[in-house]
Amino acid sequence: MSHQLLLVGIIVAVALGFDFTNGMHDSANSVATIVATRVLTPIQAVIWAAFWNIAAFFLFGTEVAKTIGSGMIDVHTVTPFVVLAGLLGAIGWNIFTLSLGIPTSSSHAIIGAYAGAAVAKAGFGVLLPGGWTKTIVFIVLAPLIGFLLGGLLLVITSWILEWGNSSPARVAPWLKRVRLISAAAYSLGHGGNDAQKTMGIITGLLFSAKLIPAFRIPLWVVLSAYGAMGLGTLFGGWRIMKTMGHGIAKLRSLDGFCAELASAGSIFLSTMLGIPVSTTHVITGAISGTRAVSRVSAVRWNTAFSIAWAWVFTIPGAGLLAWGLYRFVALVGIHF
Secondary structure: OHHHHHHHHHHHHHHHHHHHHHHHHHHHHHHHHHHHOOOOOHHHHHHHHHHHHHHHHHHHOOHHHHHHHHHOEOHHHOOHHHHHHHHHHHHHHHHHHHHOOOOOOHHHHHHHHHHHHHHHHHOHHHEOHHHHHHHHHHHHHHHHHHHHHHHHHHHHHHHHHHHOOOOOOOOHHHHHHHHHHHHHHHHHHHHHHOOHHHHHHHHHHHHHOOOOOOOOOOHHHHHHHHHHHHHHHHHHOHHHHHHHHHHOEOOOHHHHHHHHHHHHHHHHHHHHOOOOOOHHHHHHHHHHHHHHHHOHHHEOHHHHHHHHHHHHHHHHHHHHHHHHHHHHHHHOOOOO
16 A cells, blocks of 8 residues: 555656646746736736636536546556656656747647557557547637637727727726736636646546545645646746747737637636636637737737647647657566
């Protein structure tokens, strides 16, 4: 039992390490627009986002965690080292893309790496088509919804301002206060979807090791995951925050407001359907949509396309890393 507890403890520590790199990527994206438009300072924004991330746990349930834990891979083939190899593959991919300043999806990194490790152990038959179908569909659909909603909201708010004989500059002080609401909505969506992924993996590990009687997320797992994610944002997310806030397009406060509400709507829908999506995908699509409405050339399409290419390679890239790690350890004769 002591050997099993030690192994589980190591894997939980690695999982929290993944959440730390998740914070470097995705949590930075969740506060990028309010920092870029000077609504809050970086520290204020991180605290605001963290509060609403945690609040999301009590609102959205654990459907996404169930999808990650048992809806995409046959859980009967999962072993502790499959989980460990998956987590290490995802962390490796996050660190690689972070060094390039590319805001890839930590969500898709863990999905791809977890699958890669499972395939290395038991072949492609371990993959469950139902879970993969809806996830792959929303890789395209979620940012597209964000793009369309972001553009539509900007058109509607611009019409309202024009009808009221106002301009974005005149309502800027009021809009900055309203932005706290839109930022909170986006952070709710981020916490409701993104934070569940590692929680689901840790809880599945605990359940498979018979350390908990049912698939219910313990409070210490929730607090540990959010803490690791917040620390990652504080220590490593600033470069990506700059890319998301200014690299895709120069943002006005009105654009940020519309982009955050559009992103929240897309993520809320995905979470209610139990579909793990990339908050990076969604916010990038929403930012591009708001600026494309104003002027297509206002979007720095070369930056957006470089991010899109990184998205395309994230699942297979992280999966290949985890597959290689599992196969190497199996080749040298280490068994778990």
